Amino acid sequence: MKDKIVTADEAVALIHDGDSVCCSGFVGIGTPDELIMALERRFTGTGEPRNLTLVFAAAPGDGRDRGLNRVALPGLVKRAIGGHWALLPKLARMATDNLIEAYNLPLGTMSHLYRDIAAHRPGTLTQVGLGTFVDPRHGGGKINASTTEDLVSTIDIDGKTWLFYKVFPLNVTLIRGTTADPEGNVTMEREALVLDAMEAAMAAHNSNGLVIVQVERIAASGTLDPRAVVVPGIFVDRVVVARPDTQAQTYGTAYNPAFSGEMKVPSGTMESPVLDERKVIARRCAFELPLGGVINLGIGVPEVVAAVAAEERLLSHLTLTAEPGLIGGTPQGGLNFGAAINIDALLHQNQQFDFYDGGGLDLACLGMAEIDRCGNVNVSRFGPRLAGAGGFINISQNARRVVFAGTFTAGGLDVVVEDGRLRIVSEGSKKKLVESVEQITFNGSLAAQRAQTVLYVTERCVFQRVPEGLELTEIAPGIDIDRDILAHMDFAPIVRNVRLMDPRIFLPQIMGLATVLLDSQMSERLSYDAERNTMFVNFEGMAIRSNDDIESVRRVLGAFCDRIGHKVSLMVNYDGFRLDESEADAYFEMVRQLQLKYYSSATRFTTSAFMRMKLDAAFSELDSASHVCETHAQAAAHATRQLEDVAHGPVGEPGAGG
Structure with a gap:
């Protein structure tokens, strides 16, 4: 036909x-x-x-x-x-x-x-x-x-x-x-x-x-x-x-060319949410955002995380995704849910789940309705009300880190944030932390067996799934553990080393989270072998997109080397490293300054031929102290030769003995 x-x-x-x-x-x-x-x-x-x-x-x-x-x-x-x-x-x-x-x-x-x-x-x-x-x-x-x-x-x-x-x-x-x-x-x-x-x-x-x-x-x-x-x-x-x-494009919009990627539009200024229980939860979740990472944000309270990230100027450091195939951009809500503006790419839905199922998400922040003593979560079935799992099981089970976000109780909960403290005006009538969830949409015990990092963030406290069960790890200022937490749970969590949630979460001003996350996550990439006097830096998958990123590298590496107190041999992994062209000159100048001040030698490696070319050009005038390799094995061999040369050099030779 x-x-x-x-x-x-x-x-x-x-x-x-x-x-x-x-x-x-x-x-x-x-x-x-x-x-x-x-x-x-x-x-x-x-x-x-x-x-x-x-x-x-x-x-x-x-x-x-x-x-x-x-x-x-x-x-x-x-x-x-x-x-x-x-x-x-x-x-x-x-x-x-x-x-x-x-x-x-x-x-x-x-x-x-x-x-x-x-x-x-x-x-x-x-x-x-x-x-x-x-x-x-x-x-x-x-x-x-x-x-x-x-x-x-x-x-x-x-x-x-x-x-x-x-x-x-x-x-x-x-x-x-x-x-x-x-x-x-x-x-x-x-x-x-x-x-x-x-x-x-x-x-x-x-x-x-x-x-x-x-x-x-x-x-x-x-x-x-x-x-x-x-x-x-x-x-x-x-x-x-x-x-x-x-044939409306969505149930909320007849047609918007930005939804179909036919044009890019000004993203506008995302409205700053008021400091209520939802923003408190979202702020605490934002401390878990992996800069340079790929993220899925669920509906409900997790949507506020995007607004907090925008307020803290973090969105340029993150790639947001959504399960129907969206990569990058700004996801929409309501009856436009599933659409986004200014996306980087659009996959078929099954391809997106190939990516998710294979562990492609660095972080998933999802809602929660019921939690039990095992850390199981239910979002799919509540008596006669059938919500269904959607993509929740795929996403929560396979993301490297999962943060569940929601209020501690439901049904009439009323809280206020004042003077840097949380006060419960009226408790919710429905407990959400129950002895056993009605339906298991996320299995906490399986997550613990797989060593998956799982947090449960509420407005008044934070739990973490540890091998022994659900542990209370943080409480909000102004909250009493017995009165405000344990009295409203159907089970007793593990309680041992409870600390206060970051006080900045409960203050009206911007938290300065970009600097906090840049420095803390940069610090996690550094290690030092005193016996070999070698400093290891893992820049794999990292992105340098702004002067703030450059300054974070300078600040953290400089402080780390100052604590060591003498020059070190440096080895850096640049695999998957991304450097915006507009920041390249400033970045390499910063690295040259660090090398002259702190490193007796430097070995860098990456499988990217383009990045090796950039690194060679940037450090050509330091060829005696800087070397670029293709693989970790080559870099390790070169670094070993350098250490042997230093060890056998004349006493007093620059760099001898570190």
Whole structure:
């Protein structure tokens, strides 16, 4: 069929009873409302099709009536398999009321299942979900008693336990794009995200299924830029041109070219949040921000961390990401959630989760609803209210460091910050630190086994997951441990060396956090071997973007060498080091000054040929005291030769004996 363009009603008429229907969408981004409305219209008018299985990764809905909420109709849906449910309350109620079979699987794993269905693999093998409610030993992601089929099983490989998520058929895929041609090639230039459109389309196509695409316009054959085509026409069966009111870029914005990366816009000044309990929590979380690191910030209190980072002029030192594929930029909130402005790159959603699952995040700051004595966290299920895991399991389980952020109690909590102290005016009616969470979305014991750093930050105290359990490590000034903390917990935490939270958190002025973090994190990169009189500096992955960064290096290295008290042999790892061109001259001049004052010799190494060239040029006039190598082994050998030369040199020779 050369011309694939049909009406929405003609397209959904091809869906049969019992089909598995995959629907794209992240809130309102990429949600094919024209097709969903046509499916609703067909069922309410004819009673067909019946007993569908709905499949979705991130909830395509607005928390009320739009998206898949439209088709939460008895008889139409038999089963639902989803990654996130919070924005699909009508469908979620059918699940919790036991009216349909229902599963909640991790969002990232859902994305990866599309690829495995397309490739005719038996399933997705991963450790994501171990020890949580999707582990078959804890329920296998089943939402209710009507759900009996096992989609998740355990497999032991080389002494390690893995989860195996079984593939399931996709008979129909509904996706959204911007432009299509009569052959069905689809571009997404005005979409804020590409999500898993291509992978889900391929999954249905390779299963001999049907792929229907909603777009806003049609181009002539042969006129689309092949590099811009996200879904090739060979995967597409029908194309539907949507009405404008069903093709909004997000549920909050009809169209913003900055959301689709068509232009960069002034980021503006982020409003400074008032000093309340949310800002107190966000400020304490900000002390954990890894400068130069890659970060995921969840919704709720973690969103305030971005505002605090902006206030403290830290955003230029961080790369923020979001699970639907965003790298860099400023993520948006509300019904624009999932979109961002001024991004650096946009990945497919499943690619982002490859990155996350592989440990690519230096820090994740996420919300928390319930915590228990083991450090387990629940954000996914509360009695009849089904929120779902979304990307929480993938992110929290695999980030190098995790900070959970939220108030200590809920339901009417009222606190004030005054005179550098926290005062509780009215305690919340609901305890959040409970003996046992209702559902395990994050497994604290598993994190401890993996030596993952996990903090739990509230407005009045901080806990850390240590090998023995949950330990109280910090309290706010003005807080009494017995009265304000232990009395409102269902279990006794470990209490041994409790210190005060940083007093700057509770004062109205800017904390000066940039200097604090620059210096503290720079200090962690230094070590000294007195026996060999060698100072080691690890600049791997570090970025120099401003004069403040340069001054931090000067300040910390100078103070470190002053404490040693004599010249040292230096070895520096420059692998992955990033230096803004505008700061290069100032940076190398600073390093030359340090070398003349503190180092008897210097050996630097990096696998980057470009950086070796820059370093050679910068220190060419110091060739007798400075050497640049490609690998650590070469640098170590060169440094050893230098030490031997110094050791056998004449007494009194400059640098002899350090």
